[in-house]
Structure formats: C-alpha cells, structure tokens
Amino acid sequence: MPNENLRDFISELEKNGELLRIKNEVDWNLELSHIAKVNEEKTGPALLFENVKDYKGGKVFVGALSSTKRLAIAMNMPIETTQTQMARAWVDRCKTLIPPVYVATGAVKENIDIGDDVDLFKFPVPKFYERDGGRYIGTFATCITKDPETGWINLGTYRMQMLDKNTVGVMFIKGKHGDLHRKKYIGLNKPMQVAVVIGYDPLMFLASSTTISAGEDEYNYIGALRGSAVEVVKGEYVDLPIPANAEMVLEGELWPEELRAEGPFGEYTGYYSGVGTTPRHYINVKAVTYRNDMIFHSTTVGRPVTDTHMIQAMNRTATLWSDLEQMKVPGIQSVYVPPESSGRYMAVVSVKCMYPGHSDHVGNAVIATTTGSYGFKVIVVVDEDIPADDMGRVLWAMTTRMNPLRGCQIISRARSTPLDPSLPIGARDITSRIIMDCTIPYEWKEKPTNITLSEPVLEVVKEKWNEYGFKDAFSYKA
Template identity: 35%
Template sequence: MATPTKELKKLGGGYDPREVKTVHDWIDLLKDEGEYREVNVKVDWDCEIGTIARYCMSAKNGVALLFDNIKGHANTFCKKLFTNSVSSYGRFNLALGLPKDASTRELVLTMKEGYKKSLSPKEVSTAPHKQNILKGDDINIEEIPVPKWHLWDGGRFINTFAPVITRDPDVGRYNMGIYRGMNAGPKHVSCLMAPSQGWGDHYSKAQQRQEPMKVAFIYGCNPLLTILAGSAFGRLVSEYDVYGGLVGEPLELVQCETSDLMVPASAEMVIEGTMSWDPKDFKMEGPFAEHCGYYGGGYSLKPTVEVDCITYRDDPIFQGSCESIRPGWPTEDAYITSLSSSALVWNHLEACGVPGVTDVWMNLDGPFFMIYVQIRQSYRHQAKQIASAIWGMSFANWAFKIVMVVEEDIDLRDHGQLEWALCT
C-alpha cells in the first residue's frame, strides 16, 4: 500500500520551505507535482542505475527517481537509492518556495537575497537517524546501495551528493560541502581532497597540528541542505547559518555518537568517521567521471576516512547523483552551480562596490568555468574591474576561467545574443 503523502502548505504561490524538513517531505511534494517516479524492477548497481539516471536527466522534464529493487541489496539494512532530486529549474523553484514556472532570473534573485541572510542553528537531543546505531564489527558500508556510476570509475562512489560536515579547529565554524568519496572496503571511504575548499582548509589545519580530523557524511536530506552544500560560499560563512536565514527558522542539529560534531537532525543516515593526515593511512581512490565531462583524479593513494559509526532511521533512503556532463546532458551539480554561482557572484560584486550590475548568469553547459555579467556601464574599464573582482573569490582558484561582461541590451540567457555580442 502506498504511503499517504504529507499535505504541504503553500506560501505566496509556492510551497513553504519550512514544511519540507526531510527527504520524505520532498518526495511527497514531488509526487504531488508529478516530478517523481519509483523504479520497482530489479536494476544493477554496476552502471545500469547511472545510465538510467543520466538519460532521465537529459530528457525534457526528466523526473526524480527512487530505486527500491537493487541487485545485491534485497537483505541489506539500506535498500533504496534516491537520485535526480534537483535536476531541473522547476524543482529548484519548488525547493525555494517559488511557483514551479518562475523564471531563472527570479530564482537567482531569490537565492541572491536568501544567501545574504543568517540564522544560527539550534541543538536538539535526538533525531530519527538515531533509531539504529552501528559500531565496531557491525559497520559495513557495502550494505548501502552505492552505484558504480560510470564504466571507467575506479569503484563505487558513495559520496556524490552527500553533504560533508567538518569544523574549523581554530574558530569552530562548520563547513558543509559536497566532495567526492569512494568505497575503500567495508569501513573506509577514500576521498579526493582539494586544499582550496572548505574541508581542505580544515584538513590542512589538522595536518599542521598532527591531529586526525573528525568528519560526518550526511545522506538523504531536504533539497535546500544539499543545494547549500553544493554552493561555493566563502570560508567565513557557515552553510548551517545560511540555511536558517534562507528558510526563516533555525536548522535543527544533533550531536554525533563518536565525536562532538553537530549534524542535521533531519538526515536519513549519517556516517561518522576519522580522517588521518598520515599518508600510511591513505587508500586508493579514482578516477571518476567528473562534473566537467572528463575522468579526473587518477587512481592513487588519497586521504581516507575510517568509519567509526553509522546511524540511520528505519528503512533509510540513500542519496547519490550521476556526475559528468556534456551539452544537453546536465547534472544536478550543474543546476546547483548555475544558480548558486550566479547569486554568489552578484552578491560579491555588490560587496566589492561594483556599481551597475543588472544580471548575472552561469548556464548549464559551462558550469563552474564561464560566467556572464550584465551591467549598466557608467565608466571605462568597468568590465575589467568586474573580472578582477570575480577572480578574487576563493572559488575562482579553479572556477570562473572565462568572464564575459555585456550591457543591458544583451540577454544573458540567449546564446545567440551572447555570440553576437562576442563577435561584434
């Protein structure tokens, strides 16, 4: 018998984001909107799930998918995989409380203003994912239905859409980001560590102290948590605080079982672990079909998390995403980056005192690497100032390779107009 869906309140033409606290609430909303399908036939975790997810994402209005009959996982503690959660602008509108047909410009403006807000989280004493707790010999991450997403991936990548939680050892500020991680046995996750990113900074500080770093991986979230985790905020910003400001109420956090890290209470499943700075503890990781459409990060020894504990709610939903992109074949990551980068760059330009910015846009086919800015020009070299400001952002050490600045007569979302502006 189908589970009855939760009735969600609407607010100002869209759903109230405060009502969508869990991945179950999000699935109920998507069901009501015709944006969700369950795949009940048996599927193979080895490339078949990735292929289905990829073709569904590339289809016009391709839906979110939940797989509940995965080869080798009929009797494991986790049997379900949810993917394609935010693989359309319409679903982003639903997540942000806008009408599903709102324009991308309206969506960027909503995120732009929301990303300026801040409200500290609050601690709660328990959470649904504390229903089951695995430690010691009971830990086996291979019981989680992690796909091998692409043919030449180095293995089964458990972390493709999981917020990763770490804390700055100097000031205690939390970071929540999405970073790739591969199964490296029943109790280990090997990770691609980018020193320029939030948890990379925390790892470098732990390495300098010669102390291990505590980590938590979060699976099965409401969409805003994952969207914020995939947004490139500066290092002085905690995504926990932005979530509270954006939604209008504090994010509820609960303490981990094996560390003092605080994690979202609404999660389906949490993996708690310890990452060593010592190369003797590293395990092999990579390659992986990355966001740019190529395999990246070759098969080599990389920093590894040893799993200390797994907590999960009854019948948990694992969440992952099929990466890699080419024109016309976007990914969830591309949607997040397209919108969040547009909002964050716009805010950054205003904070730098650059006048006259009227629109900012990053399209799906060049996520991370190309961004467009529309201005009302008022002085010479304004475009040069804009590019210099953008390249000063922390995210720009590997993103925003190309900055294109146009005036108000050019629509940033019209490829023909952009090409005309470039050529003339």
C-alpha cells in the first residue's frame, strides 16, 4: 500500500529496521543536527527525536531518504531496488497523471492558530550549523503558490528561515516557478498567497524539488507516483490546495517586492551560499494548522550525502530520462545523476550508439532538456556495456575510452544556480559546461576488444561457487 502521509512512511521504516527513535533529551540548538549529520555520514537509519529540549512532546524527524532503501520504501518498491530502477519506475508511472481531489477536512486541521495566536517558536525547529543566520523552518518543506492569471498551482522547494514569531524569509531563485508567480503579482498591487507544507508523504518533496516543466501541477505527479490521488483541503487563510494529512502547514502572504535580511545558511553543496545576510523575500504567516502530536520534518542539508542529495539525484535522474524519451533520442540504456555530485551537477547517460555522432547527439540533448538546462556542469556519455550508475565502470570508460581532445566539448555559457560554490559569489548566474564523450567511436573500423570471461567456464564456477568456500551467492556482471 502507498504511504498516505508521513506517519505511514515512518511506520514502514520501522518495520524494515530503517528507523531509530532517540528518547534522550537533545538540544534543538546544534546538538540535534550534529547527531543527525554524524549518523548520515555513517549511513545510519532515519532518526526520530522524541525529546527535544524546551519542547515537551515535540518530535523532529530527519534522514528520511538518505539511503536507497528508504527511497525505495517511499516509492513503494522492494527495499533492494536500485536508484536507476526507481527512476525508470518514475518515468513509467508518470505517463498517466492523477490530479488531487478535495475533501471536507483532514488531520492537518486538528489545531488551528490564526492571527495573533501564530507563534512559530512553539515548534521544535532546529538550528543546524554555527554560522547559520538562524533557525530554518523550511528545509524538507514544500511551498505552494498559484499563478494569478492561469490558476496554475506550483509546488516548489525553497529554504525558509524563521525571522520572528510570524515571519519566514524565503529564498526564491531567479527563474524558479515560485519566483515566476511572484513577478506576476508586482503589477497587481496585492500580495501572493503562499502555503508551506512540512511533514507529508515524502513523494511530495520528491516532486516539489524536481524540475517539472512550467505550467505543470506537481500534485498530478505525486498522484501518479503513489497510484492514487492526493487528498487536499482548502486553507484557513489562503485559497490554495493543502494536503489533508500533512503534519503542519504555514499559510500566509508575500508582498512581491518587499525584502528583509536572511541567511547565511549551510547549503546542500556543503558550503555557505554567501557571506553575511542578504535581502530576500519573506512570508507573513497568518495561520498555522497542525496535527496533534505533530512531527516536525527536517533535513540537515550540508555536504553530500544527505536525503537532500538522494532526493535530487533520484528526481533529476527520472526527469532527465523522461525528457530524453520525450525528445525521442534513440538508444538510451540508462541515466544517472550521482548523489555525490550534490544530486545536480553531473549526469551520466549510457547509450547504444547506432550512427556516427550519436554520442554527441546524446550529450547535447541532455543540456537542452528542462532538467539538464539548469545547473548541470558535467555530462558523461558511455557505451551500452557501462551501466550509468556503476561509477567504477564509468571511471574505467572515462580513462580508457575518452581522448580529451576528441571527446570533450566545452560550452562557455549556460544557466547556473546561485548556490554553485565553484563560481564567485557575485557572479553565479552563468556557468560553463563540459560534455565528455567516453564511448568508443562508432565509425572506427578497428575497435578495442574487451577482455571477457569464458561463458562455459563461468557456468562451472557458478555451480561450484559455495564448494570453493564462499558464503555469499554467486554474482557477476559481464
């Protein structure tokens, strides 16, 4: 059965030995995040902190998707499923979209704070790193906005800092869909309504943090991924669809040209995105709705690999693969965006080359896609015998099949992300790219010959494998 909400997901993690409940009192100020970060770097389980200092009964959940096993549970797939297999399932499931459905009410309405009763400091929001500008309430969060002209609903992921008891700063990156909506409100002389969802079926974050084309409603993709429509309710203050069983939702408004100081923040790249504070947009929170015994969902961000990187790698692998299929690029065998590349800066594509220049076609197609056009800097194209997610084999192809003079294309101007630490802080709109052709040229008459094992002898070895004294099952990739 698909997870209907965050609590279903946590229950499935516990059944599969992928959750640790921490009952000791833990300080929200740095201690919680440091425990979580050390645990992540040891590839430990998801953590549910049940005793947060100053917050009686407050719970914080972290590390939701920082392993492929937990990602598979979120995708309602067998726990041993690989990331590329999940991405392939994403592509197939999203060929039939399922829109959300409105219901009368839901668990998110169990508690309603409005107006002067709104106090964000009543929730156990962690402070992650010493140099952070404050406590970040929006890390594993989804921001809902609406196009005032077309009614297009967008679900996006943007960091959010608590500025005071009823205000959160938000980082809208240029060109992101929430920012496109914001710009349309400039000439209307009225604020943009915003809803921020914290704590839900993780598929919502998978969808809201990916690069789905403008005009598309991410709710439809969440429905497709889980195989059932998302149930939504109307907001108390905003006219936006809100997940009926979310743990917590902030409802408010954002004046499109008003700014307040925000940051700095330790980002998913493993670096701070700037020095000091920066003027950014902010949300005036008018209402907060939340469940009884609310679970605050968060992510440590920081250097790879955290659940942020696993999520970005997963959804960008899936959407890039889908984009290439829609472009009808032939011969694609597999696609992979490594989480170690911060889940966004590198893509590997395996292709069965069918004509001279086919590998160049693939590399250039990647950077022309909706997914590949933003932030990607390294594109690696390999032959069909190299699975895109087998980084050992990919490195082998990079060093034995690529001639840098022949195989590398440098693109001098491309759309960047303002979080790319390889660029100067004041000049991060534009980056460069490299396409690395690591295939054996199709047109070569005489090609290198791979060393292979004898199939008959391999069968003998397989049959006698445990007789040799090995305890594990036989496996070999040609």
